[in-house]
Amino acid sequence: MKRRYAILIIIAIVVPIAGVYGYYNYFGPQTVIQTNSGPNCRQGNVLDGADRQARFLVLSTCEKAVGVVHDMSGQRQADDGDYQFNIDVDEPYKRLLNDDNIKQVNGMLVVEIVPKDQNNPDVTIPKNGDRIEVYGAWVTDRPHGWNEIHPAWKITVIK
Numbered sequence: 001m002k003r004r005y006a007i008l009i010i011i012a013i014v015v016p017i018a019g020v021y022g023y024y025n026y027f028g029p030q031t032v033i034q035t036n037s038g039p040n041c042r043q044g045n046v047l048d049g050a051d052r053q054a055r056f057l058v059l060s061t062c063e064k065a066v067g068v069v070h071d072m073s074g075q076r077q078a079d080d081g082d083y084q085f086n087i088d089v090d091e092p093y094k095r096l097l098n099d100d101n102i103k104q105v106n107g108m109l110v111v112e113i114v115p116k117d118q119n120n121p122d123v124t125i126p127k128n129g130d131r132i133e134v135y136g137a138w139v140t141d142r143p144h145g146w147n148e149i150h151p152a153w154k155i156t157v158i159k
Contacts, residue, residue, distance in 0.1 A: 032137070036062040042153045046137040049116030050151050051080035056139040063138035065093045065109055065149055066158070069126045081115040082150075083125060087132065096138060100145035110141070110148040113155070122154045130157045 031045045041062035047053045067087035076083055086108035089096060096109055111134055117123050126132050136152035 032058045032061060034061045038062060040064070040135040040154050042136075047139075047151070049114040050112075051082070051114070055142050056137075056150070057142055058137055058139050059147065060138040062135065063096065063149060064133065064135050065096055065111075066090045066133050067093065067109065067131070069128055069130045069132060070108060072126060072128050074125075074127070076115075076118075083113040083118065084110065085126070085128075086110055087134070096147055096149075098140070098145070098147050101147055104144065105146055110146055110150070111136070111152050111155075112148060112150040114151040117151060117153050120153065123152065124155050124157050126155060126157060131159070132156060133158050 032047055034041055034043050034046050037043075042048070046058065046061045047056060050056070065087060067089035070086045070088060072083070072085035086105055088107070089109050093109070097107065101107060101109060113123060113125065118125065124132075133154075133156045134149050134152050135154040136149040138147065139150050140147050141150070
């Protein structure tokens with residue numbers, strides 16, 4: 001009987017702590033204010049519109065990348081409505097990649113367009129093979145480990 005009560009007490013302590021940890025490190029909101037005043041940089045909270053903001057480690061509040069689009073299905077993700085694709089970045093932007101991009105995403109940078117920006121006139125929804133210039137928050141998606149531009153708030157198809 002004492003063992004049963006001990007287990008219940010441990011569960012009563014561990015479950016709320018795990019819930020609070022999960023909320024603040026994955027599910028919860030996060031406010032990161034723009035530190036750049038450039039014309040391509042979103043002002044205010046750079047993560048505005050992104051789902052599960054607490055999972056991101058913001059590396060730069062406004063970053064540019066140029067490369068060729070791969071893995072664009074043209075379908076929004078069921079869980080958050082984002083368009084997600086990868087870009088094979090040009091050499092000067094390889095610095096945006098980390099080891100997990102190399103191992104898990106074939107050396108490419110993940111880009112996500114949140115629903116808030118999908119009808120933004122500054123955002124062109126690209127197709128596979130398009131060469132694009134993208135601006136957005138440069139983040140590490142901690143559950144996956146790779147770096148991303150998320151959210152992307154300016155995407156231009158370039159020739």
